[in-house]
Amino acid sequence: MNQGWIKIHRQVQHTSLWLREPFTRGQAWIDLLMLANHEDGWILVRGIRVVVKRGQVGWAEVSLAKRWQWSRSKAKAYLSLLETEQQIVQHRNNTSLLITIRNYDLYQTREQQNEQQKSSRKTAKEQQKDTNKNDKNDKKGKKDCGETPPRLLQHNLIPLALFALAKGITFDNSDQLRAFLRRFLTASSNLQGYAPEKILRTFFFCVDDAKGKYDVTLETIGKKIDMHHDHKLTSPQQREFGDILAEYEKLKDVLFTKTSPLIHPPK
Numbered sequence: 001m002n003q004g005w006i007k008i009h010r011q012v013q014h015t016s017l018w019l020r021e022p023f024t025r026g027q028a029w030i031d032l033l034m035l036a037n038h039e040d041g042w043i044l045v046r047g048i049r050v051v052v053k054r055g056q057v058g059w060a061e062v063s064l065a066k067r068w069q070w071s072r073s074k075a076k077a078y079l080s081l082l083e084t085e086q087q088i089v090q091h092r093n094n095t096s097l098l099i100t101i102r103n104y105d106l107y108q109t110r111e112q113q114n115e116q117q118k119s120s121r122k123t124a125k126e127q128q129k130d131t132n133k134n135d136k137n138d139k140k141g142k143k144d145c146g147e148t149p150p151r152l153l154q155h156n157l158i159p160l161a162l163f164a165l166a167k168g169i170t171f172d173n174s175d176q177l178r179a180f181l182r183r184f185l186t187a188s189s190n191l192q193g194y195a196p197e198k199i200l201r202t203f204f205f206c207v208d209d210a211k212g213k214y215d216v217t218l219e220t221i222g223k224k225i226d227m228h229h230d231h232k233l234t235s236p237q238q239r240e241f242g243d244i245l246a247e248y249e250k251l252k253d254v255l256f257t258k259t260s261p262l263i264h265p266p267k
Contacts, residue, residue: 055104067193159191187218
């Protein structure tokens with residue numbers, strides 16, 4: 001009974017059920033396995049390119065703590081425990097933390113990876129703009145505004161999508177859309193791992209805090225997302241909350257492509 005494996009789609013990481021409560025240690029371990037790259041790639045950390053190899057996790061300790069709803073000291077102690085038990089190896093430097101999953105292929109065999117890629121291609125034919133290719137499934141993806149399109153399911157684009165929809169942001173052309181992505185990608189990545197519902201609820205919390213003004217920034221949301229819990233929405237906000245989530249689910253596959261409904265050329 002302790003041999004073989006089951007398939008768990010990485011999309012489960014972005015569901016409210018997975019992220020709703022503080023993680024157990026077992027859940028945090030499974031989360032690390034799903035966060036690990038299944039192909040070599042790289043990420044940008046403070047403008048520095050950091051290579052992330054297959055079987056490695058390119059997440060900061062503080063980001064993992066936020067994601068797991070733990071204190072940073074608890075996350076640090078847990079990672080140290082996993083290292084002591086020879087489950088992981090931590091690689092630290094002045095700019096980043098890389099976590100290598102020992103014996104990664106025992107958890108994610110090449111055969112298993114190919115199965116996931118075939119399944120993923122049925123629902124996601126676009127390459128991600130982020131050069132970290134952990135979730136890249138189709139090397140012949142569509143072109144997005146003249147560049148390789150980002151996949152919305154990549155963790156750092158979900159907050160960006162919700163932010164754009166909540167503020168009613170539109171663009172005259174694809175150049176403006178690309179500039180928007182570049183401008184807010186870092187701030188959006190700071191919200192990685194949070195459920196869409198929590199991000200959106202924090203947005204309305206910030207609006208109320210600004211006395212009804214919608215000039216809320218992603219940076220502000222990132223600072224306040226852990227400062228409140230059950231912010232109560234007004235009736236109009238509840239309707240808007242539901243409408244934005246529904247629109248997000250409907251448009252998430254095309255929101256940052258060259259056919260984005262956010263692009264409205266001037267007449």
